[in-house]
Amino acid sequence: MRTYLRRRLLTLIPVVLGVTFAVFLMLHLMPVDPVMMMITELSSGQAPVQPHEVTQARYNAMRREMGLDKPLLVQYGVFLGKVAQGDLGRSFQTRRTVWEMIASNAPATIELAVAGLGLAVALGIVLGVLAAVRQDTWLDAGVMAFSVTGLSLPSFWLGIMLILLVSYKLGWLPVLSEGGWQGLVLPALALGLRAAAIIARLTRASVVEIMNLDYIRTARSKGLPFRGVVFKHALRNALIPVVTVVGLQFGNLLSGAVIIESVFGRPGLGSMAVRAILFKDFPLVQGTVLVLSVSYVCVNLLVDLSYAWLNPQIRLGT
C-alpha cells in the first residue's frame, strides 16, 4: 500500500504542474491584451481610461509591472511561486483578492455538490440494487429507462422544470437557496440526477455480475435469506467499482455546479466564475479554474486510494 501511495503521489506532480501551466497559458492565449485590460480596468472608480489614451510609456510600465516582458518560462516560475503562496492575484471587478473570493464562495458550492452527490448515491444504489435483484422485470426496465433519461436530461433544463413545477405550480419548495435545506433540494436534484443515473447503471451491472458468482450461489444454497445474501454478501463486493465512479462524479458535480448555480441564482464558485467570464475578469477566472481542477485531482487521488484500500490485491501489494 505504501509503495502504491508513493507511486500515486509521484504521478500527481506532473499533472498538477501541467494544470498550473495550462491555467497560466490561458492568460496568454486569451483574445484580449491583459496589459491594456489591467490599465483600463484599474481605472474603474477613478476617471475612466480609454485604450487610445494609454501612452506607450504607461503601457510598457504596466507590462513590466505585470512581469509580462520576461521570457515565458520565467513568468511561469513567478506565477507558480505566487500560487504556492496562495497569491492568485486580484479580481478586476471587485479588487478583492481572488483567494478571498474563492474562499467565501466555495462553501456554497461544496454544500451543493455534497447534497447532489448524497442524493445521487442514495438514489443510484437503491435503484441499481432493485433493478439487479429483479432482473428482467418491469422494475428493471423502469430503472433502466430512468437511467437513460437521467443521462439525457440537460441539468439546466431539469432545474428550470423543477422550478416551474415544484416551486411555482405546486409551491412546495422555494426557488432560491434562502431558507435552509429546502432551498437546496431542487438544485441538488437537478445536479445529482445524471450521477444517480450513472451510479444506478453501474450498481445494477456490478450486482448482477456478483450475484452469478459461486460464493453467492453457495450462500443461497445454504438456505440464507435472499435479502441477507444481497446486503451482506453481494453488495459489499459489488460496491467497490461503484466507489470509484462516485468519487469521479464528485468532480463532475463541482463543475456541473457552474450551470446549476446560474439556473437557481445561487451564490457559489460556479455563478462567480460565469460572471467573471462574462465580465472578462481574468484573474478570477484563472484562479477559479485552477482551484476547481486541483481539487478535482485531489478528489481523484482520494478515490484511487480508497479503491486501493478496498481492494486487497492492491492493499497487500500482491
Place this chain on the structure above:
Amino acid sequence: MATQIVQHVPRLTTRGQSRSREVIRRLVRKPSAIAGIVLLLVVGLAAIFAPSVAPYEPDAQGVGDPFAPPSARFLFGTDQFGRDIFSRVVYGGRISLQIGVVAVVIGGSVGLLLGSLAGYVGGWADETVMRFIDIMLAFPGILLAIAVVIMLGPSLHNMMIAVGVGTVPTFARVVRASVLEARERDYVAAAHALGVSDVTILARHILPNIMAPFIVLATLDVATAILSGTALSYLGMGAKPPTSEWGLMLSDGRSFIRHAWWVGTFPGLAITVTVIGINLLGDGLRDALDPRLRGTR
C-alpha cells in the same frame, strides 16, 4: 507470402460485410435501439427539411403576439418577440446536431491520432501523450470546454471546437487501450515480419479492428457534445442571439418561466428527445458491436 495475404483481402471484406449485416441484425432486434433510431430520424429529418417543416421563419419577429400560449396556429407558442417557438426548435435541431457531429469529428480525430501514437509507438510517446491526457482530464466535466472557449473567445464555432477538445481525452484513452491490445495480435506480428511499414500496419490492419469501441464512443459522445454545447450557449459562451439554438432559447425561457412556461419547456424537450435517441442508439450499437463493453458507462 505477401500474395497470400493479398489473396486474403477479398475474403476479409466478405467477412466484414457479413459482420456489419450481423451487427445491423442484432441492432434491429433491440426495441430500445429501434426507438432511438426513430427518435433520431424524426429530429434529423425535421432539421434537414426545416424550411418545409417550420411554418414560419425562425427569426421572424411578430408572427404572433408576444408570449402567445401553444395553440393550433403556434404549436409551441411564441416567445417575447412574437417568434414561433416550433419553427425555432425545428431550425435549432440543425445547429445542435451540427455541434454534436462537428465536436465529435474534432475530438475523435485528435483522440484517434493521440491514442494510436501512444498505443502503437509506446515508450516516451505513450508517456508524453498520457501525461498530456491526464492534464486535460484534470479539468472536470464542462470546465475544459469552458477554459477553451475563454481562450478562443465565445462564438458558435469556437464553442464547437471547445466541446470537441473536451471529448479528446476519452477518445485517446479508448483508442490507446484498443491499439495496445491489437498490437499484440498475431496478424500484426505477421505484417511486421513481412516488412510492412508501421503506418500501413496501423492504418490498414489495426485501426479497422478497433473501430467497434470507437464507433460506440463516438455515437454516445455526440449526445454528450450536444449537452455541453447547449449548456455553453445557455451560459452565454456559445451561440449569440438571435440564433435559434436550443441552449440559448432555454436561457430566454429561464427568465420568463413563471409567466410563459412554453418558452423554456419545448427547447429543453427537444434536447432531451435528441439525446435520448442518440443514447439509445449508442447503447444498442455497443451491445451489437461489442458486448464486452456493456456497463462501461
